[in-house]
Amino acid sequence: MSDSNTPKRKLSGPTTAKDLIFGTSLQAARKYLFLPVEKKALFYLVIVTLLSIFASYYPPSEGYYLASKGNVFNRYGTKVGWFWTLITVGPFIWLSSYLHHKSHSEALRHLTRLLIATGLWYFVTNTYMHVEKITGKCVHHEGGKPSDRDQCSLAGGKWAPGIDISGHAFMLIYMCLIISEEVCFFKILIFL
Incomplete structure (x- = not known):
């Protein structure tokens, strides 16, 4: 017995290849996004090592x-x-925190995580540049001993890099970890 007042539901059309690829990609992204951060960091370390x-x-x-x-x-x-x-x-943290807590001060408090992450990023990348500077040397130069890449170039020399830790690789991995942790934090906010 069907009630004449209930609307009839239409069946959706057949699943297309585009729908299948999108759905599979979305599920894979969800699986990756909610992996523990330790596993993600280990994955990145292995990939960077193998590619290097x-x-x-x-x-x-x-x-x-x-x-x-x-x-x-x-x-x-x-x-x-x-x-x-x-x-x-930044706007993601602000908006999600503000909508959850309904408080500007709480949203600002949550933004401090990004401020701390920025400070850590700045410190680490400058440390990498300092290590490269103190382990590198200038060859084929005229005059005194240039202390960095720019002075070496001005003296007519060629900079022989020392230990060059990839700041680019660090930054990309760090950004991915920060972004995925913020999304996980947002997931926690939703279920509280």
């Missing part, structure tokens, strides 16, 4: 666009990468 070993035996050719320091991803992605994180994650 691979690149030392098979370096990219000089003509390869992505190997160039002037490529668009290096210029606008990693050089100002923390800026992109701040302008996307």
